[in-house]
Amino acid sequence: MIDYTIDWMPENGAELEANMNEAFEKIVEERERGISGYYFLPQDSRMIVEEVEATLLPTQTVQEADTVVVIGIGGSSLGAKALDGVLRSITPEAKRMVFLENPDPVEVSEKLESIDPDKSLFCIISKSGGTIETTTLYKIVLDRFGLRPESEHKERLFVITDEGSILHRYAEEHGIKSYFIPHNVGGRFSVLSAVGMVPLTLAGYKTCDILKGAQQIVKAFFDRQADHILQKGVFYAGHWQDYPMNVLFAYGSFLEDFAKWYVQLWGESLGKIDAQGERVGLTPLGHIGSVDQHSFLQLIMEGPRDKTVTFLKVEHFPTEITIPDISLKHIEKNDYINGHSLGELLDGECEATWESIRSQGVPTDGIVLDRISEENLGELILYYELLTSVAGATLGIDTYNQPGVELGKKILVKKFH
Amino acid sequence: MIDYTIDWMPENGAELEANMNEAFEKIVEERERGISGYYFLPQDSRMIVEEVEATLLPTQTVQEADTVVVIGIGGSSLGAKALDGVLRSITPEAKRMVFLENPDPVEVSEKLESIDPDKSLFCIISKSGGTIETTTLYKIVLDRFGLRPESEHKERLFVITDEGSILHRYAEEHGIKSYFIPHNVGGRFSVLSAVGMVPLTLAGYKTCDILKGAQQIVKAFFDRQADHILQKGVFYAGHWQDYPMNVLFAYGSFLEDFAKWYVQLWGESLGKIDAQGERVGLTPLGHIGSVDQHSFLQLIMEGPRDKTVTFLKVEHFPTEITIPDISLKHIEKNDYINGHSLGELLDGECEATWESIRSQGVPTDGIVLDRISEENLGELILYYELLTSVAGATLGIDTYNQPGVELGKKILVKKFH
Structure with a gap:
């Protein structure tokens, strides 16, 4: 099970509704016309x-x-x-x-x-x-x-x-x-x-279970039972000039390659020249908690207000470690964590960072997996693909091509001929 | 040996000179007053x-x-x-x-x-x-x-x-x-x-050699023999609103953790509230070539003009592989690379990507190591630290503190009490 939350205040109801409907219709059309499969x-x-x-x-x-x-x-x-x-x-x-x-x-x-x-x-x-x-x-x-x-x-x-x-x-x-x-x-x-x-x-x-989880969210999306995807995608795309960067703050080292997958999906799909010939785009950044609290948090907290932040976390880990009840002389102030699990510390860091970033008025949202499972991962993959389609449809671009990478390929071939 | 190049056209000479001198004086002062050591x-x-x-x-x-x-x-x-x-x-x-x-x-x-x-x-x-x-x-x-x-x-x-x-x-x-x-x-x-x-x-x-390489660039910088650092730092900081993002495109998987080190150094130092109470900042992004040509290049090429890009590469690798002279039937078009080394392919990809990005008017620059060595790495570390100081001095911020990370720490402690 995955829990999705959006922390920013909903905007003008009627306009948001219209934009969400418009994005939805575009994607239904993309699907029906076979533009993306x-x-x-x-x-x-x-x-x-x-x-x-x-x-x-x-x-x-x-x-x-x-x-x-x-x-x-x-x-x-x-x-x-x-x-x-x-x-x-x-x-x-x-x-x-x-x-x-x-x-x-x-x-x-x-x-x-x-x-x-x-x-x-x-x-x-x-x-x-x-x-x-x-x-x-x-x-x-x-x-x-x-x-x-x-x-x-x-x-x-x-x-x-x-x-x-x-x-x-x-x-x-x-x-x-x-x-x-x-x-x-x-x-x-x-x-x-x-x-x-x-x-x-x-x-x-167990790849069949990955597909099962993915199918659930496809069905929910097209049944209009997962409108949070529309809401988020429309917000990101509608505010791309205010918030040109989207940070995925994923808690757990095992999510590092997932963050890279997200960066490719988002960056290559949403950096485009639109129908009017304008350069538009959203820049994805993948970060890992808690490590990157010691690296990137300062910039989010006090730097320009140019980022949205998504917190991705897992509630229960398949492996746990209990923090032993050891008191280090002179460092007793840290004993509050003794007896808790390491996963609880990581989760506490995520919640504390989330709260502190939210307090600065940064648009935040959350994706919380109850546990690591094939179904959850399949759903997460498809969730991000749908979100990308919604953002691209709202930006009015071709989400699925990548014409900008061709020039470099041509230059490369010339170099060796 | 490291070769540094800056591709953008020099700006108004007198103004640039004055800004570079000002940044230099600030850093000399920081050093003399012991603000950073x-x-x-x-x-x-x-x-x-x-x-x-x-x-x-x-x-x-x-x-x-x-x-x-x-x-x-x-x-x-x-x-x-x-x-x-x-x-x-x-x-x-x-x-x-x-x-x-x-x-x-x-x-x-x-x-x-x-x-x-x-x-x-x-x-x-x-x-x-x-x-x-x-x-x-x-x-x-x-x-x-x-x-x-x-x-x-x-x-x-x-x-x-x-x-x-x-x-x-x-x-x-x-x-x-x-x-x-x-x-x-x-x-x-x-x-x-x-x-x-x-x-x-x-x-x-061989840590002594790392320090030796670092010392060389410290000396060159304070002797005004490495003014390219001033030129680059002043440009980045002076144009932070035009180019709020700085991409380090590093060619070689072994540079992945170096890119993370750069992201911390840059992000935590340069995302700050300045003396006038304004939020300022430069956002660092670390990417690895050629892998991320298949991920992030499209966004740089056709997305908004909001990024500078630094190419970091190594000319000679300590290990090499010769690409065998095998022709795959129907894929003969790729035979042009046969007989070359894998490092030559990687280098060719770097050069081709650099050229294609430059052709779009993106400000690019290069850092080329002749080889992997302790001296080169020591120099590279100190180069980036000096560059960070120059950018921070030009932005008019405290480069060396990180007040924005304290709130989260306080919230964390409260959660467990």
Whole structure:
């Protein structure tokens, strides 16, 4: 269960209502016209999960593997990494996941050292099929481990891409098993497609439950039973010039990759040139509590009033530590925390920080998970995707493209020719 | 060697010159009046390093240890973590470092599992001496490992704090070895004090060389041989309303913790209420290339013109991988990269992204390290501290305090009483 709260005072009722209705209608239209297809993933991806469970999990290759290597970058890795980061704590039996993303020779060398190819499954993920980082890292993996796709090695290779892409055609050439991403689902909205579901299912996560949680909020949203999403998205987009930055303050180190996933989703979707040719956009910032109270809180408290802050927290942790009843001489003032759990301290810090930021008139809101579960994470993913769509619809931009990244790709190719 | 470039056109010469001189004079005054003391650390900390090297490194306890555990948060951990993250690649023989920072029961449980107390050294670091997260995690460590500070266990305990703090008094009570932080050096400016130097020296890093690199840029700055720092700081502060956000785009995954250190330094120093009672501030964002080209580049390229971008890169990596000459059928268009090194690809991505962002009129600048070395990292640390001081002096704020974090601390204590 997730509890959503919005702390700012509701604005003019009739106008807000009209803006919410307008955003809602746009999204219904986007869905009906197939402009974006992520709304259907919670249902459609069940087939993929069931197929992986029925045909791959029982094989000797998968059974004997202890590692799932994801070769992909950006939308092809961030989502699965975020889910692995959070769900690992309740799924200790899941196979280890290694993400080969950044073409950084130091990091890649270290990660390759840790991989035993005979006990690994490799997912090569690229929507377009031609992502330079991904195909390059794949070549390095083939070379380093002597993998020959034309041999029985192909049983440990899985390709996830758009149907008909150059990567799909490569896979067909060698008989490598391929899974497809719907054409109208962009990378940053694709974690609940084969992009996330195949590697996470191979690793042993309960992906069906992730989809179940996601489906619940899709249904609630389109039934107008989750209007808080509309309310928040319309507020953020309507005030983008007052509050150009949105901070996600997530309490728990395991949420670090989730915060990165949010930054990609929000930043790449909502920084655009609008229909009038104006540059508009909201800048996402991901921070982790309580660590970043010692880093970023001062700026939120006393710096310019240019940020909204969302607190994301979990009520009950799967692991707990009781703070021992030790009194350190001269530091007795801190004994008030003895006997409490470490999770209670973290939660207390979140509540105290939230209260102090709210007291400064900063628009705050909260997302409180009762516990870490597959359903909750699925819901959280879809919640943020819907919120992004609402904000984009209100801003009057194309939420789903990313034309600004093409120039750099062209310059790169020229540099090496 | 580090090469610094500024891409934006110089502004009105006489005015710029006057602003740079004014900022410089303020910093000279801050130094002379002892308002901040970090300028002296590169020289003063040599004694600490030499003492640790002479008296601790040869002991059996240190020799047999394979892990240095840092118990600290914010300014007490981020700096050492940043240096460990970067220098590890050229110092593979250094002892493993574990940072106990966040009071997150999931993460702490996992890290405690990985610690063998008989082969570990524990640095308990808190400037005030009473940081609730730090004293709590210390109690958990004492309890979990059955460490008794009154026994010979104290040989593996080290306290780093302000002289006379409650933590110092606690250490004295038990005869635990203490190191001090100068009173006029705040947490986020303290990495070159005992805060960073003691754990890093214990781990086996060449800390003297870090200090040497730092000293070079302090000298250059006060000799007016590094005026690019003044130029950049004055520009950022003078245009804080046009460009309220400063992005550090660092190429290399090993720079991730360095980017976090920068975010703390910049955010906590430069988000303030100024002498006129106005809220002013610059918001730092840390991003890692090339990964975040797939996440944040679109927003920089087409979103509002509200950001400056600094590119940080390394020319030569200590480890390299040659991209094998493999042609993937149907993906031959990517063969242009074959035979190059992975570092060349990363560098090419940096250059291409830099060029594409510059083409949009975004103010960009560059920091290029010829290689990863202790001297370069020491210089980079001090460069950013000086830049922060220049920006703060130009903004007319107190760069070195953090009054905004006190309210949350008070609310926290009340919650548990």
